Amino acid sequence: MAVARHGSGPTATLRAFASQVHPVFMLPPLAASLFGASLAGESLGGGFDVRVALVHAAAMFFAVYTAHVKDGYVDFYGRGEDDDHPMTERGCRLGLVGAGVGFLACLLWLLAAAGPLAALVTLPTWFVGFLHAPQLDTNPVTTTLGYPTGIALCVLGGYVAQTGLVAPEPLALACVFLVTLAGVKVVDDSQDYAYDTSIGKRTVAVALGRSRARTLAYGIIGAGLFSVVPLAVVGVVPPSAPAASLVYAAVVALAYPADAETATMLLIRGAYLFLAGLLVATFFRPLADVGLPNVTALGPYTYLATEVAFGTAALALLAREGRDALWRAARTIAVLYPVAYVWDWYTLEVGVFSIPMRTGVELLGIPLEEHVFMVVVPALVLGIHETLNGSSETS
Known part of the structure; x- marks a missing residue:
């Protein structure tokens, strides 16, 4: 029996098998493994076993290939969702067997060369791929977390295969990718909202609706990107790692107003920039010898200068949303101000905290800077709130 549904002979067979290699979804696992x-x-002093890295990457290839073949087989022959498929049923089965054998060969090689822990971390990736359809893609949680879990295992497995150990840095970065890509996956799934709704497929977009799913998706992406900051603060990742989050955040800002298809394209390609940024940060550590900027060089005007900076940002956000946003913010701050004043005066009076880097100018019993603080902080909060919700509330 033939392998290809369209054409015959070795060329058609090869083309049918090659059709299940989808670069957009295949390259990230390979890149994550090598990352x-x-x-x-880096942790071993700049050298690692190239053979182990390539075999682990090959295992990831076979795991993802399994997912692609199984997904196509189920969608076309099982569910009737797809209009066409390049492989016959026999071809799909041969593809699954071939990928399974390839994965098993890589796994056994890793077991012998890198140890049981490397094999143990690598093994689940095949199950994630094989069970993607029809088991894991039928409810919002597993539909969303399947692919990101695979990427996280690629990162962790690539490290463990080299060292035989689990370390905080690769584990933390694997979790960063798990969270961030979960948000991307929600955006990706929302492209098929209408069709998934018609067949009862429960993605996050179907379960929550497209608007709420979009909000949740970008919230998850934001949480993943921000998580790099506290990880850098506590020393798990290098100080330069948050710069990679800033690069990806710029891509996210471009994707946010776009439609689901365009946003997915941007977010997936931006993930490569994020990975590259983290690679540079963790391997080359460009800011290793650079300390934090010393803003206290401004002396007694330090606190006031920071308030001016954040106050300018708050004003820009509110002005961008228009006069109504400015007026709403002014009313809210006016009502909040008396409460904040009494609270601030009391905490300073009883010695809860002190403000050494200030001008020394006091007004109505509290430092001048605190009066500014009680305006700037709520204004910034309201500016962010208006930016995120102003347009939707107006419409």
């Missing part, structure tokens, strides 16, 4: 290996190389 994990590079983390091990």
